[in-house]
Amino acid sequence: MYKKILVPIDILEDELSQELIAHIEQIAKVGKPEIHFLTVIPNAELFFGIEFAAIPEKFKDSSERTRLAFVALQEMIKDAKIPDEQIICNVGVGNAKDEILEYARHIDADLIAIASHRPNVSSYLLGSTASSIVRHAKMSVLVIR
Numbered sequence: 001m002y003k004k005i006l007v008p009i010d011i012l013e014d015e016l017s018q019e020l021i022a023h024i025e026q027i028a029k030v031g032k033p034e035i036h037f038l039t040v041i042p043n044a045e046l047f048f049g050i051e052f053a054a055i056p057e058k059f060k061d062s063s064e065r066t067r068l069a070f071v072a073l074q075e076m077i078k079d080a081k082i083p084d085e086q087i088i089c090n091v092g093v094g095n096a097k098d099e100i101l102e103y104a105r106h107i108d109a110d111l112i113a114i115a116s117h118r119p120n121v122s123s124y125l126l127g128s129t130a131s132s133i134v135r136h137a138k139m140s141v142l143v144i145r
């Protein structure tokens with residue numbers, strides 16, 4: 001029985017995330033596990049890329065983007081049929097796979113549940129984030145197709 005399940009959510013992919021959430025609704029019924037929804041946004045350096053050095057300091061602060069991502073994540077899971085007391089939402093800032101793996105270690109998750117890839121990127125069996133997680137996670141990974 002799982003106690004802590006980490007569910008990384010890409011807030012830019014509504015349809016894919018809803019499919020993932022539908023699976024989680026079923027798993028969440030068994031033994032009342034904590035469900036940690038985590039979305040990762042790029043830090044300012046990743047966000048602005050090579051223009052980074054030229055960006056005024058005030059725009060390098062990620063706190064407003066973090067707040068907006070948190071609101072978007074909550075909006076995305078608001079219809080999930082999972083009791084509120086089981087749900088924890090968080091936003092990571094940085095590289096998606098690194099943040100997801102670090103968060104999983106931090107909470108000592110016993111399962112990470114992800115979607116295999118974006119539906120329109122069909123040439124891959126596993127997306128880049130998904131494959132890194134499958135390869136590097138120390139805990140079990142459930143890949144939803």
Ligand code: ADP
Pocket residue numbers: 007008009010011016017020038039040041096113114115116117118119121124126127128129130131
């Ligand atoms: P693709 O390479 O097709 O975009 P990904 O491997 O990036 O596929 O996405 C697969 C899954 O990885 C997503 O459904 C989600 O669970 C997770 N994921 C991807 N990007 C993020 C992100 N920025 N924050 C949280 N989870 C993410």
